Amino acid sequence: MTAFLIRRLMQAGLVVAVMSVIVFFGVNVVGNPVDILVSPEADQAERARVIREFGLDQPVWQQYLLFLKGVAQGSLGRSFVHGESALKLILERMPATVELALAALIMAIVIGIPLGLYAGVRPAGRISKAIMAGSILGFSLPTFWVGLMLIMVFAVNLGWLPSTGRGATASVLGISTSLVTADGLAHVLLPAFNLALLKISLVVRLTYAGAREASQQDYIKFARAKGLSERRIVGVHLLKNIMIPVVTVLGLEFGNLLAFSVVTETIFAWPGMGKLLIDSILLLDRPVVVAYLIVIVLAFLAINFVVDALYSALDPRVRLKDAGS
Amino acid sequence: MTDVSARNGVRPLAHALDKNRDVGGEGSDPVAPTETPLRLFIAEFLESRIAAAALAVLALLVAVALAAPWVTPQNPYDLGALDILDGRQPPGAGASAGFTMILGSDGLGRDLYSAIVYGLRISLLVGVMSGVLALLIGVCAGLLAAYAGGRTEALIMRLVDLQLSFPAILVALMLVAVLGKGVEKIVVALVAVQWAYYARTVRASALVERRREYVEAARGLALSPARIMLRHILPNCLPPLIVVVTVQTAHAIALEATLSFLGVGMPPTEPSLGVLIANGFEYMLSGRYWISVFPGVALLITIVSINLVGDQLREVLNPRLRR
Numbered sequence A: 001m002t003a004f005l006i007r008r009l010m011q012a013g014l015v016v017a018v019m020s021v022i023v024f025f026g027v028n029v030v031g032n033p034v035d036i037l038v039s040p041e042a043d044q045a046e047r048a049r050v051i052r053e054f055g056l057d058q059p060v061w062q063q064y065l066l067f068l069k070g071v072a073q074g075s076l077g078r079s080f081v082h083g084e085s086a087l088k089l090i091l092e093r094m095p096a097t098v099e100l101a102l103a104a105l106i107m108a109i110v111i112g113i114p115l116g117l118y119a120g121v122r123p124a125g126r127i128s129k130a131i132m133a134g135s136i137l138g139f140s141l142p143t144f145w146v147g148l149m150l151i152m153v154f155a156v157n158l159g160w161l162p163s164t165g166r167g168a169t170a171s172v173l174g175i176s177t178s179l180v181t182a183d184g185l186a187h188v189l190l191p192a193f194n195l196a197l198l199k200i201s202l203v204v205r206l207t208y209a210g211a212r213e214a215s216q217q218d219y220i221k222f223a224r225a226k227g228l229s230e231r232r233i234v235g236v237h238l239l240k241n242i243m244i245p246v247v248t249v250l251g252l253e254f255g256n257l258l259a260f261s262v263v264t265e266t267i268f269a270w271p272g273m274g275k276l277l278i279d280s281i282l283l284l285d286r287p288v289v290v291a292y293l294i295v296i297v298l299a300f301l302a303i304n305f306v307v308d309a310l311y312s313a314l315d316p317r318v319r320l321k322d323a324g325s
Numbered sequence B: 001m002t003d004v005s006a007r008n009g010v011r012p013l014a015h016a017l018d019k020n021r022d023v024g025g026e027g028s029d030p031v032a033p034t035e036t037p038l039r040l041f042i043a044e045f046l047e048s049r050i051a052a053a054a055l056a057v058l059a060l061l062v063a064v065a066l067a068a069p070w071v072t073p074q075n076p077y078d079l080g081a082l083d084i085l086d087g088r089q090p091p092g093a094g095a096s097a098g099f100t101m102i103l104g105s106d107g108l109g110r111d112l113y114s115a116i117v118y119g120l121r122i123s124l125l126v127g128v129m130s131g132v133l134a135l136l137i138g139v140c141a142g143l144l145a146a147y148a149g150g151r152t153e154a155l156i157m158r159l160v161d162l163q164l165s166f167p168a169i170l171v172a173l174m175l176v177a178v179l180g181k182g183v184e185k186i187v188v189a190l191v192a193v194q195w196a197y198y199a200r201t202v203r204a205s206a207l208v209e210r211r212r213e214y215v216e217a218a219r220g221l222a223l224s225p226a227r228i229m230l231r232h233i234l235p236n237c238l239p240p241l242i243v244v245v246t247v248q249t250a251h252a253i254a255l256e257a258t259l260s261f262l263g264v265g266m267p268p269t270e271p272s273l274g275v276l277i278a279n280g281f282e283y284m285l286s287g288r289y290w291i292s293v294f295p296g297v298a299l300l301i302t303i304v305s306i307n308l309v310g311d312q313l314r315e316v317l318n319p320r321l322r323r
Helices: A002-027 A033-037 A044-053 A060-072 A086-121 A126-140 A143-157 A182-215 A218-225 A230-268 A273-282 A286-314 B003-007 B013-018 B037-046 B049-066 B112-148 B150-164 B168-179 B183-210 B213-220 B225-236 B238-261 B273-284 B290-317
Strands: A170-172 A175-177
Touching (some): A002 B168, A086 A126, A086 A230, A086 A273, A126 A182, A126 B290, A143 B238, A143 B290, A230 A286, A230 B238, A273 B168, B037 B049, B037 B290, B049 B112, B049 B290, B112 B150, B112 B183, B112 B225, B112 B238, B112 B290, B150 B183, B168 B183, B168 B238, B183 B225, B183 B238, B225 B238, B238 B273, B238 B290, B273 B290
Antiparallel strands (some): A170 A175
16 A cells, blocks of 8 residues: 555656646747737837746746746746736635535536436336436537526526626635525536536436446345335445445546536636636736646546545455556 | 347347358348348448437538538628628528528628538538547557557556546647647647547457457468558457547547637637637627527537447447347
8 A cells, every 4th residue: 555655646746747847838838928918008128027027038948947946935836917826826716616516526416326226227217218318418418518508598598597606605614615605506506517417427327337237136136035125225235336436436527527617617707717727828827827737637646546545445356556557 | 139130130240240150140031142241230230210310410411511612601701701780680580692591690790500511610620630640649559559568558558547537628728728729739639638548449459359369370470560450450449449439529529619619729710610609608698599509509419419320339339238
């Protein structure tokens, strides 16, 4: 376990280092942020001052060394546009994104597992067929277009739910969240559903496949022979045994939700870090782009590691090893 | 399998490929003389009405996209042909040039139907182009990994694992942030996102095929490794690969649309369906739904029909899912 941990940490360190080099050098070749930062009316002296201030007069490798120096001091650079620490900007917006992803994850579980279970237990039924067909549609629908349709139907035509922003937030245990206020919940409903749709389809399919497979097993037949109620067979015996793959996949998908929130946040003007990334790419705010990617890669490596560790805890047959060996 | 198809001698393709003629079907089979693996494959594919319909829709979409200039009343990129007074007209309104804009028009006065057909052309082109390039790179990498083994394999597969552990949209966004805007850059980003899936698929089946007798025989004949890989192993890895191609093409089209919608994809001069949808977004809140909805429906029909075709291909080609 310790060797596994150390190896994974070393790999993660390498990945982040390589990433930072590629992204830093890559991002610094595209476009000229000065054109965006300085108003067209500014004179030559003003331009030169801005260029100097952001260190853009130095060669890229020197900028990278400066960036590394900053990293050693706990800073990932300063935003060109906001004039603030890039890391601070991202961390400020992180709770909104995590909250959205969590709400989507909960939706995927609450909606996906019962539907998949129903379809898996009665695979021939008409409703089951409709559920499975719906899950194919859920896979095919592009997230951003579903978001647009949700806005059109629920916000514009019906006027039931707000379509932009995060709503009122309240502080719970020092974390400000909109999941505890009525206004906040109304705001989170549409974007969370939008983000969750793909995952709902995924959970439905996983649960369906698991339920169909497990129904053939001896322990289910035995439970039936014992005369247990259908409710107990499905709710306890079946569900317990199909949860392992579902939990693992959902754990891995949480990272995916964080990444895909880029799309949902843009549509619903959700003030999270995904929207920050898109705005920063469009405004050529290089330090924020670099910092976001480093933060998200770190988050990903952490999630993958936790899921691997959890998996071996859930299923004793799995031993922790390096992938591929 | 139903009675009818069994009587017609429609047997699993895998069997047909394995033993080109197996017992049972021969004597009782009225269509036996013309039965080839390809025909079997087509017959099995068409067994599903939905898949057949999806294939027809897909063929129609491709045909319309290819024939864009001949099936549209207006060239949406010819600025001279546009009239700003035609802008934001609802579906069915007449254009000043005389034709009816059956799907309405967008903010610039472009006939939406024409814009969608041209946009579909770009979306399909980008999807297919990136798919083919990713296929080439992925197949080479996968075959090489399976055939060479050792360090080469470890290196390639580590790269594949690493990439697949990050969501496609993130990798694509990262690359677009690094590369900037433009058609060829989007294609590069899409290729980079997809190649790993092909490499993984090809390697998995090539590892199995490598141990077969025919490969040993080819080695015995002292054929060059490249020849063995490409002419002997690759054809036998095709079935799973074909399925991945369809699924990945649908993904690529959706991903390109997403990037374009976010404003980091195709430039406005090459409006794919995603760009059209993004353009319509601002009109959505004022009730002009058609500018966003119709391109979205076109995108949806494209992706769903590709996915349905892919699903049926998986059914037909995967021996483990045999009914």
